[in-house]
Amino acid sequence: MGLPARGKxxxxxxxxxxxxxxxxxxxxxxxxxxxxxxxxxxxxxxxRDEYWRFTRPDDLNAPQAPPAAVADFKEAPVxxxxxxLRIVFRDGVFDPEASDDLACEGLxxxxxxxxxxxxxxxxxxxxxxxxARGQEPVARPxxxxxxxxATDGIVIRATESVSRPVNLIYLHENxxxxxxxxxxIKVESxxxxxxxxxxxxxxxxxKCMEVEVADGGAFHHVRAQGRDHERRAVTHMFARLGKDSxxxxxxxxxxxxxxxxxxFIELAGDNAVAxxxxxxxxxxxxxxxxxVFVVHDAVGCESRQVFKKVLRNGAVGAFQGKILVKEGAQxxxxxxxxxxxxxxxxxxxxxKPELEIYADxxxxxxxxxxxxxxxxxxxxxxxxxxxxxxxxxxxxxxxLAEAIEEIEREDIAEDILGRLKGxxxxxxx
Amino acid sequence: MLKIDNLHVRxxxxxxxxxxxxxxxxxxxxxHAIMGPNGSGKSTLAYVLSGRDGYExxxxxxxxxxxxxxxxxxxxxxxxxxxxxxxxxxxxxxxxNMTFLRTALNAQRKACGDEEVSAADFLKLIxxxxxxxxxxxxxxxxxxNVGFSGGEKKRNEILQMAVLEPKMxxxxxxxxxxxxxxxxLVADGVNxxxxxxxxxxxxTHYQRLLNHIEPDVVHIMADGRIVKTGGPDLALEVxxxxxxxxxxxxx
Numbered sequence: 001m002g003l004p005a006r007g008k009x010x011x012x013x014x015x016x017x018x019x020x021x022x023x024x025x026x027x028x029x030x031x032x033x034x035x036x037x038x039x040x041x042x043x044x045x046x047x048r049d050e051y052w053r054f055t056r057p058d059d060l061n062a063p064q065a066p067p068a069a070v071a072d073f074k075e076a077p078v079x080x081x082x083x084x085l086r087i088v089f090r091d092g093v094f095d096p097e098a099s100d101d102l103a104c105e106g107l108x109x110x111x112x113x114x115x116x117x118x119x120x121x122x123x124x125x126x127x128x129x130x131x132a133r134g135q136e137p138v139a140r141p142x143x144x145x146x147x148x149x150a151t152d153g154i155v156i157r158a159t160e161s162v163s164r165p166v167n168l169i170y171l172h173e174n175x176x177x178x179x180x181x182x183x184x185i186k187v188e189s190x191x192x193x194x195x196x197x198x199x200x201x202x203x204x205x206x207k208c209m210e211v212e213v214a215d216g217g218a219f220h221h222v223r224a225q226g227r228d229h230e231r232r233a234v235t236h237m238f239a240r241l242g243k244d245s246x247x248x249x250x251x252x253x254x255x256x257x258x259x260x261x262x263x264f265i266e267l268a269g270d271n272a273v274a275x276x277x278x279x280x281x282x283x284x285x286x287x288x289x290x291x292v293f294v295v296h297d298a299v300g301c302e303s304r305q306v307f308k309k310v311l312r313n314g315a316v317g318a319f320q321g322k323i324l325v326k327e328g329a330q331x332x333x334x335x336x337x338x339x340x341x342x343x344x345x346x347x348x349x350x351x352k353p354e355l356e357i358y359a360d361x362x363x364x365x366x367x368x369x370x371x372x373x374x375x376x377x378x379x380x381x382x383x384x385x386x387x388x389x390x391x392x393x394x395x396x397x398x399x400l401a402e403a404i405e406e407i408e409r410e411d412i413a414e415d416i417l418g419r420l421k422g423x424x425x426x427x428x429x
Numbered sequence: 430m431l432k433i434d435n436l437h438v439r440x441x442x443x444x445x446x447x448x449x450x451x452x453x454x455x456x457x458x459x460x461h462a463i464m465g466p467n468g469s470g471k472s473t474l475a476y477v478l479s480g481r482d483g484y485e486x487x488x489x490x491x492x493x494x495x496x497x498x499x500x501x502x503x504x505x506x507x508x509x510x511x512x513x514x515x516x517x518x519x520x521x522x523x524x525x526n527m528t529f530l531r532t533a534l535n536a537q538r539k540a541c542g543d544e545e546v547s548a549a550d551f552l553k554l555i556x557x558x559x560x561x562x563x564x565x566x567x568x569x570x571x572x573x574n575v576g577f578s579g580g581e582k583k584r585n586e587i588l589q590m591a592v593l594e595p596k597m598x599x600x601x602x603x604x605x606x607x608x609x610x611x612x613x614l615v616a617d618g619v620n621x622x623x624x625x626x627x628x629x630x631x632x633t634h635y636q637r638l639l640n641h642i643e644p645d646v647v648h649i650m651a652d653g654r655i656v657k658t659g660g661p662d663l664a665l666e667v668x669x670x671x672x673x674x675x676x677x678x679x680x
Contacts, residue, residue: 374519374521375482376519377519377520377521379481379482379503379519380515380518380519380521381521381529381533382480382502382503382504382507383479383480383481383503383504383506383507383512383513383515384507384529384533384536384537384589384593385504385507385508385533385534385536385537385540385593386504386532386533386536387502387504387536388502388504390532390536391504394524394529394532395521395523395524397523398521398522398523398524398572399523401523402523
């Protein structure tokens with residue numbers, strides 16, 4: 001099925017100024033070419049697409065990135081107190097000077113371009129492979145575009161349990177930057193890796209992360225998206241989990257006129273565990289969309305989706321979450337909750353929870369709620385001496401707690417909590 | 430300590446007058462009880478004192494140690510020394526009981542210009558208070574009032590009172606939903622706090638609670654007014670004869 005002429009033109013215009021990287025091995029060239037074919041077949045998303053009804057893709061579809069002011073902020077960046085390996089990208093370009101030495105015991109870290117230049121590399125089985133698997137049954141054109149045209153990125157192979165997290169740090173300095181970053185990660189059997197992400201990346205940011213977790217491996221991911229009010233970002237996380245492996249991802253989102261975070265998690269080996277969580281806070285011109293797809297394709301797997309949004313003053317939050325339990329994926333334990341706390345009558349929450357189950361011995365639950373702050377609780381706290389703004393912050397943090405609890409490392413969770421408290425204080429009425 | 434002067438209050442939403450001229454003077458060191466039939470305005474009085482939204486004071490005033498209470502926000506009233514033990518304590522999922530109490534205590538200390546209590550000192554304080562109220566340490570870790578039994582909720586109110594050490598304690602039907610043993614425990618908690626510098630206003634339907642918390646003065650409230658005031662015997666009279674006789678007598 002081809003695209004109508006108009007759609008084809010738009011898709012071609014979108015990529016007209018993008019270039020595929022040169023000097024790559026045959027398998028990498030093929031991966032880029034196949035991704036381009038996928039993208040051109042899908043075309044750009046429109047409002048009529050089932051999964052784009054809540055979010056206008058216009059700014060992501062535009063050939064040029066809409067300019068975004070470089071955010072000016074005073075507080076120190078998140079994760080600053082944590083011993084971590086820093087990898088810095090400036091407007092989507094790796095900055096070796098600002099980064100730490102990439103040598104780390106238990107990890108093989110390489111720049112994407114150099115890895116893709118090797119004829120034989122583990123990356124061949126991951127790059128674009130997980131992304132392509134995640135295109136069914138729902139098309140994710142910006143992920144295919146990313147695979148085809150990623151301008152930079154890092155690939156990581158973890159062979160041991162590494163306690164020091166790898167921190168991808170993004171810096172935004174050019175108000176017109178249009179960054180496309182691609183990360184491919186392979187966590188080998190029995191290895192354990194933590195990846196942190198933070199910082200405004202570019203005026204427009206397209207990020208794709210592919211994570212292959214082998215049997216018994218564990219991958220932890222904590223991300224903070226914030227500070228840059230005019231951010232337009234579309235990000236994808238593709239993960240495939242082997243037997244007895246674990247995948248845990250948490251995202252804090254604050255500010256941003258357009259953020260779409262997609263995840264496609266495939267539980268492919270028995271007894272794998274996948275948790276994906278998000279806490280988003282928006283005030284004013286804010287649109288945040290979590291689109292999550294979890295596929296159970298093995299026996300005895302557990303998945304949890306926990307998404308919480310606090311919205312006010314015209315802010316919009318969207319959640320589209322699906323649990324697909326394939327035939328034979330017995331003893332599946334699936335859980336999904338998406339909730340919003342609307343701090344005034346101008347905020348909006350749109351949710352589409354979905355379950356699709358083809359096995360008969362499964363336990364799946366899902367819930368979605370939207371509500372205001374509990375005035376009785378607020379008065380109770382006030383009557384005990386808490387000023388109203390503090391009382392409200394306490395209730396907001398209590399609302400977000402279930403998502404934040406998904407962060408396993410206490411120091412990281414404390415850091416995230418501190419950021420949230422700061423944001424709430426700055427946005428008090 | 431607490432002076433209520435010709436207080437008139439109406440419900441904002443229903444345009445319904447609830448209090449029609451309440452006068453009350455509760456001196457420091459004393460325990461006053463307010464009894465009265467359903468709908469007499471007892472709980473409204475408690476809410477108005479604590480500053481809950483939805484009530485409009487149309488006439489009169491309330492002073493706590495000479496300070497105009499009605500001008501203050503609920504949290505300012507708390508910092509000024511007022512405490513309301515709720516008839517229906519509110520459940521707050523996600524907020525740990527301990528965190529809640531420490532935040533409250535420190536907020537009040539901050540408002541009074543005192544230093545915050547350290548985590549270690551607070552732990553010591555709350556453990557000793559909890560022990561005398563026979564509160565399970567596990568209850569301190571759980572979210573505020575979530576999954577607490579009726580008795581646990583009321584004991585938790587008294588625990589908050591013991592930690593915050595207010596000057597003026599208003600107990601709104603603290604006996605409701607309590608069995609005899611739980612009531613004794615709550616009463617013991619209150620009695621332990623009786624002090625020269627502290628006053629209590631105990632609101633109740635029944636005389637039972639007043640067997641355990643002996644009042645100095647008993648007021649009978651009906652139709653938004655204090656209709657009769659007397660000694661502890663007045664409570665016994667209500668217990669024996671009900672409210673009807675008294676109401677007839679003052680009518």
